Amino acid sequence: MQLIMAKLSKHITAVYLFIYCLTLIVSINLLWQHSFQQLQTSNQQQLDRFSRHLESQLGHFAFIPQLLSRQGIIIDALMSPHNTAQLDLTNRHLRSINNIVGASDTYLLDAKANTIAASNWLKEASFVGDNYAFRPYYQDAMRGEQGQYFALGSTSGRRGYYFSYPVMYAAEVIGVVVVKMDLSLIEKDWIGKEQHFLVSDMNNIVFISSEEKWLFKSLSPLSDNQKQTILKSRRYLEQPIESVSINGDLQQNASVLSMPNKKPFSNYYLSLLSVSQSKDWSIRVFAPIAPIIIDILILVTFISLLFLLLYLTYILIKQKRNRLQEQAMLAIKSKRELEYTVMQRTSALQAEVEERHKAESALRSTQKELIQSAKLAVLGQLSASISHELNNPLSAIRTYAENAVLFLERNQLDHVSNNLTRIDLLTERMAKISSQLKSFARKPNGELQVIALQPVIFAAHELLKPQLKANKANLTIALPDTPVNVKAEPIQLEQIIVNLLSNALQSMQHSDDKQIIIKLAVQLEDKQNSKESLAIIKVLDKGTGIDKKHLPHLFEPFFTTKETGLGLGLSISQQIISNMQGSLSAQNRPIAGAEFTITLPLVINGVFSELNTIKDSNS
Numbered sequence: 001m002q003l004i005m006a007k008l009s010k011h012i013t014a015v016y017l018f019i020y021c022l023t024l025i026v027s028i029n030l031l032w033q034h035s036f037q038q039l040q041t042s043n044q045q046q047l048d049r050f051s052r053h054l055e056s057q058l059g060h061f062a063f064i065p066q067l068l069s070r071q072g073i074i075i076d077a078l079m080s081p082h083n084t085a086q087l088d089l090t091n092r093h094l095r096s097i098n099n100i101v102g103a104s105d106t107y108l109l110d111a112k113a114n115t116i117a118a119s120n121w122l123k124e125a126s127f128v129g130d131n132y133a134f135r136p137y138y139q140d141a142m143r144g145e146q147g148q149y150f151a152l153g154s155t156s157g158r159r160g161y162y163f164s165y166p167v168m169y170a171a172e173v174i175g176v177v178v179v180k181m182d183l184s185l186i187e188k189d190w191i192g193k194e195q196h197f198l199v200s201d202m203n204n205i206v207f208i209s210s211e212e213k214w215l216f217k218s219l220s221p222l223s224d225n226q227k228q229t230i231l232k233s234r235r236y237l238e239q240p241i242e243s244v245s246i247n248g249d250l251q252q253n254a255s256v257l258s259m260p261n262k263k264p265f266s267n268y269y270l271s272l273l274s275v276s277q278s279k280d281w282s283i284r285v286f287a288p289i290a291p292i293i294i295d296i297l298i299l300v301t302f303i304s305l306l307f308l309l310l311y312l313t314y315i316l317i318k319q320k321r322n323r324l325q326e327q328a329m330l331a332i333k334s335k336r337e338l339e340y341t342v343m344q345r346t347s348a349l350q351a352e353v354e355e356r357h358k359a360e361s362a363l364r365s366t367q368k369e370l371i372q373s374a375k376l377a378v379l380g381q382l383s384a385s386i387s388h389e390l391n392n393p394l395s396a397i398r399t400y401a402e403n404a405v406l407f408l409e410r411n412q413l414d415h416v417s418n419n420l421t422r423i424d425l426l427t428e429r430m431a432k433i434s435s436q437l438k439s440f441a442r443k444p445n446g447e448l449q450v451i452a453l454q455p456v457i458f459a460a461h462e463l464l465k466p467q468l469k470a471n472k473a474n475l476t477i478a479l480p481d482t483p484v485n486v487k488a489e490p491i492q493l494e495q496i497i498v499n500l501l502s503n504a505l506q507s508m509q510h511s512d513d514k515q516i517i518i519k520l521a522v523q524l525e526d527k528q529n530s531k532e533s534l535a536i537i538k539v540l541d542k543g544t545g546i547d548k549k550h551l552p553h554l555f556e557p558f559f560t561t562k563e564t565g566l567g568l569g570l571s572i573s574q575q576i577i578s579n580m581q582g583s584l585s586a587q588n589r590p591i592a593g594a595e596f597t598i599t600l601p602l603v604i605n606g607v608f609s610e611l612n613t614i615k616d617s618n619s
Helices: 004-061 065-071 072-079 085-102 134-140 224-234 290-389 391-409 413-442 453-470 490-507 569-579
Strands: 105-110 115-118 146-151 159-170 172-183 196-200 206-209 254-258 266-277 282-290 449-452 474-480 485-486 513-525 530-542 581-586 594-601 611-617
Touching: 004 196, 004 266, 004 282, 004 290, 004 485, 065 085, 065 159, 065 172, 072 105, 072 115, 072 159, 072 172, 085 105, 085 115, 134 146, 134 159, 134 172, 254 594, 282 581, 391 413, 391 485, 449 453, 449 490, 453 474, 453 490, 453 530, 485 490, 485 594, 490 513, 490 569, 490 594, 569 581, 569 594
Parallel strands: 474 513
Antiparallel strands: 105 115, 105 172, 146 159, 159 172, 196 206, 196 282, 254 266, 266 282, 449 485, 474 611, 513 530, 530 594, 581 594
16 A cells, blocks of 8 residues: 555656646746747837937938038138138138037048148147048049948047038039038937947947947957958057957847856847948847846746645645554554453453542542632733723723813814824723733733833823813923933833822822922943943822831732722832833832832933923913
8 A cells, every 4th residue: 555655656746747847838938938029029119219319310410511512611712722711711610510510520621632621620639631532431522422431530539420522613523521420429318228229330340339348349250351451441540349259140130149258147138130221330239138037037936936835735735644644543553452451451440440530530620620710810910900000091081072072062073083083092092001901910021112201201191181180280291302212111111100190199189289290310320330321210299108117018919008999000010110121119208299210221321411391280
């Protein structure tokens, strides 16, 4: 049986691996086709826009030389090349035209290709006097044709696209007008994009690129004859032309190319090609396919984790079933052995069995009594704590409800909404208090957090405002301007302060001067040769004080001097403060009243500023 199950398990594992591999292959293929098609479509649109942009930029300058060739001032300069006044006038005219059209340079060549006037005649790198007979745009114009050519300027060394046109007089070509466009104007709108836009010549040498690192690089290896021809043409002057090792077909309109010496996944590009109408250059866009590869890796990881999770689930279920089977077998075996033993020792063990039954019965009875006693003790603590701690919020809710009724009768709906909101917050707070007291009765490890003490004191003050007003008592709060931070549980700490304030109010029931003061201060204390910063909260009243014989027992559970008190408030408060690594103490004031002090360690030592005293008069 075990051999059959082992073979079946191997068969299931093999089928599972086959499904996993098939799912990977199909998913990767679908994702690749979809993502690659999207990448190709979006980048084809980018390539079309770049091509139109390039044609548009070049088209702005194509007819400028033809217009200039018909102007009389140009013809006069060629007819009188030694007239300095005429040439100066022509230079200024060319500079004005150059500035208007936004060209890089505009200049005039005579029939021998000598520059006789130029827009940059005043600059140190002026074209005046230079000969450009070697440039194809001059040769085309001298044949009576419009010339276009891109190259590095032999004087400026800057890339430019040149437009030329012959100047005709008496049916003869007497000179050539040339306008040079700065190719960087085309690139500036395409820099910083994810794709690389390239324009290369017939030798695949890049002369326009959105990435400077591609300029003057050959996308394909150049032969020695090609290098000599390029050098003789002086198109790129002495600029060294390096070849980029690219694997892939550069002639296809859409192909995947790879480049060596790149980071993983970043050496593959989608190449899209567009050839100009004149066939003089090719426009390309290189779009990285690394995002597609990353998406595929994420997909592979996700599918692998999913199948691994399913496989682990299958293994766990299988192991659990095997364990159950083993346990059943062991149970059957043990039962048989037990039955055999019982049969052998029935008479001897009968008395022991009866005694054991009696002991088990007594034990169950005792356990039930202990459980019942524990339940009653817990219920007593919870009911006492909830009754004591919810007294003040219930009083506040009653006051807010009565005020809401009055505001509703006066049609003051904003005040009604405000009171109902406060009642909602108080009920939510009561639920939190009940939950916290229940948890405290079980002695849980409460989660402490870094809090500022000032908001806690203000919250306790807000909760007791109705009682202060009802008892015509004044509450003065003295707090530092800077936050005093401690590690505590805010709701529990607030309840302790509320408890101390309530006790202070009750102690002043028969007092004429009902004054309560809350002080918050920072104190530096020496502890075992080390200094510790402490936060001190003092609650002072002008009540009857504490009987000296009651002081030692004040924080004992169930000790109370009140007729209706349960004696749990101060005891619980001291335990809560102790859990916060602090202390709670009490003493009588020198003149009249009592003083309760809460001490908590500071989390951050700060500079103690002068007290900001707030007096709340409710009398």
